[in-house]
Amino acid sequence: MNYITDKLIKIKDKGLYRELRYIDTAQSPRVKIEGKDFILLGSNNYLGLCDDFRLKKAAIDAINKYGVGSGGSRLTTGSYDLHKQLEEKIASFKGTEASLVFNTGYMANVGIISALCDASWVIFSDKLNHASIIDGYRLSGAKLIRYKHCDMNDLLNKINKYKGSNNLIVTDGVFSMDGDIAPLPDIVKIAKKFNMMTMVDDAHATGILGKNGSGTASYFGLDNEIDIIMGTLSKAVASEGGYVAGKKDLINYLINSARSFIYSTALCPSTIAVSIKALEIIEKDEERRVKLLKTSNWFQNQLKVAGFNVMETQTPIIPILIGEVDKAVEFSKILLSQGVYVPAIRPPSVPRGTSRLRISLMATHSKEDLEEALVKIKEIGKELKIIGGLL
Known part of the structure; x- marks a missing residue:
């Protein structure tokens, strides 16, 4: 068991330790995680059909x-x-x-x-x-x-x-x-x-x-x-x-x-x-798919204007490139504390030096959901000096 414990210590030291979070509701734009309310920006439920x-x-x-x-x-x-x-x-x-x-x-x-x-x-x-x-x-x-x-x-x-x-x-x-x-x-x-x-x-x-x-x-x-x-x-x-x-x-x-x-x-x-x-x-249901792609394009543009690097995304998967593991994890934790769930993606899921927040949108997200999340993402981005202070 010492071998396993040592391995876990090394994972934690590298900032790569992961923990499970338990959702209490259906996969929807707004969910409860362990009894608390969150805007969910990390689900692959792209068309919003999980609770249909x-x-x-x-x-x-x-x-x-x-x-x-x-x-x-x-x-x-x-x-x-x-x-x-x-x-x-x-x-x-x-x-x-x-x-x-x-x-x-x-x-x-x-x-x-x-x-x-x-x-x-x-x-x-x-x-x-x-x-x-x-x-x-x-x-x-x-x-x-x-x-x-x-x-x-x-x-x-x-x-x-x-x-x-x-x-x-x-x-x-x-x-x-x-x-x-x-x-x-x-x-x-x-x-x-x-x-x-x-x-x-x-x-x-x-x-x-x-x-x-x-x-x-x-x-x-x-x-x-x-x-x-x-x-x-x-x-x-x-x-x-x-x-x-x-x-x-x-x-x-x-x-x-x-x-x-x-x-x-x-x-x-x-x-x-x-x-x-x-x-x-x-x-x-073409309308649902069109709405998703239109909303995703709008959300990406909002992040770009704010100064975030969203890479070359063309889909509802929207990465915010951070680079450092610790800063990506910190960004995700602060968002979580403010009621927005966006997972921090780190190696080995992505190459070293490209840690990021991975946002994924649903066709069922409302404009209000996304505008609220954007305000918090921008504020935290400025606090962590990922984007500039003037927007």
Whole structure:
């Protein structure tokens, strides 16, 4: 136990110690955390559907029909007709032949990459890709080459230097900590030139970008151009689970080869029912998506005018770059004491020297919520000398 205690001391000394906070209400613009009221600016509930009455009814109806547990893995007793409906819905939503649902987005990435790739593969991965992509590569035994963030010249240079007989280019569609969008048209062009497979993690784009919210490929008009589209059902979709969409042969192969799928008890029927209903709503509710993006653009501009560095974000993910770990943590703590919840993001979630506040907006935030939060963010920013005194 001394080893563990020493490790914890080192984590605390570096300012990287994290604690859990317990929310007492639904994920809404205003929440209670441990009995106190807060404006919530840190949720991935982008479309504000987590407390939607239609989704709650779908869950209740599914519980009344199917009970509460799935009873087994998908390949034993855990597959329900609802799973089939959801996978057909996702395939239609993404414009692919088929899809497969995993228990989480993390398990989807780990399962896809470790099942597809082995030591004969070279994986070219954006430097800021999600940790689950890195862990998938580690399990696969493939050679990983990380290219500079969204830098196509660096990608080309590394392909020319390291490409093998089997190659995969993998990128986030929307980057979870920076909020910017991958240059998919360039990636597809490069992949075609070198006969490489492409994979996009669309976790933070699903429901937000593209026609009917179908994601990054649609946003760029690249339908049917991406070999493997992965995403989550736990963010804009307001449910749980991950998915992969692509050719039918790919899906059948993963059913038989992805260990994180094969050896996991299936998601419960109520969760699957919520995902189906949420996708139905997302496809039809353009107004909600437009409002979210319009509000996000306004909020970003307000922060820029005040002097904050919000990087190159183009989405509801709005980073305020601080740099130092201690100052980012202090900023977040002061905001918390004033009733605004914004998490401080530190290494290893982001590179050293780029600690930040990660703001994420919901379509259901009111102008009043955001104006109140902005006043406090600006005041604290001046107190901590992150921005100048005159606004």
